[in-house]
Amino acid sequence: MSEVTTTVRPSGAAGLTHPKPMISAGRIARRVRQLGGNISHVYRDIDTPLILVVILKGATVFAADLLRSLSIPAELEFVRASSYGSGTSHGSLKLAHMVDGPLVGRHVLLVEDIVDSGRTLHAVTRRIRRMKPASLRVAALLDRPARREVNVKIDFLGFTIPDRFVIGYGLDYAGRYRELPGIYSLD
Ligand code: IMP
Numbered sequence: 001m002s003e004v005t006t007t008v009r010p011s012g013a014a015g016l017t018h019p020k021p022m023i024s025a026g027r028i029a030r031r032v033r034q035l036g037g038n039i040s041h042v043y044r045d046i047d048t049p050l051i052l053v054v055i056l057k058g059a060t061v062f063a064a065d066l067l068r069s070l071s072i073p074a075e076l077e078f079v080r081a082s083s084y085g086s087g088t089s090h091g092s093l094k095l096a097h098m099v100d101g102p103l104v105g106r107h108v109l110l111v112e113d114i115v116d117s118g119r120t121l122h123a124v125t126r127r128i129r130r131m132k133p134a135s136l137r138v139a140a141l142l143d144r145p146a147r148r149e150v151n152v153k154i155d156f157l158g159f160t161i162p163d164r165f166v167i168g169y170g171l172d173y174a175g176r177y178r179e180l181p182g183i184y185s186l187d
């Protein structure tokens, strides 16, 4: 696949220096296809559609590509988890909107963009477990283990990244840059 060249304009207002390319759109696409294959294999014998529970908003781009790389039936649900404040700072965690349908007895795959401290995944996992799914696993595009505070298990992982804040492919800085097709780091 050909690489997409994107110009990222540094924004004085957001205080950004030049974002550095970290993972190209082509590499992401290849990895997501592999994950889709692995996931389809693991769940090949389940008798109800797999439910992808997508953690808004950052994981939506990853989830849309992952969904289309599956060769098994799947449904979509969303949860909203956000920290107060914006930018790269961490506030306290807020869990809003939960899934619409019942998860009792269903096979659930949580879809997250990046696991950082692990607090988001830990909190969402606890809430989902209370809904008594038949199984619960986690797919995360990125893992940044350097800042882990809570131990969480990632069953399907795209890439492990160094201790840099990243944007693009759904990931934002203060609500921006989600549209970039690749992943860039900010220094
Ligand atoms: P955690 O709760 O500390 O693991 O943080 C995970 C959440 O913080 C993710 O769902 C992201 O929305 C956000 N986040 C963490 N690191 C980054 C980053 O480098 N870029 C954009 N969002 C991030």
Ligand code: MG
Binding pocket: 055, 056, 057, 058, 059, 081, 113, 114, 120
């Ligand atoms: Mg998130």
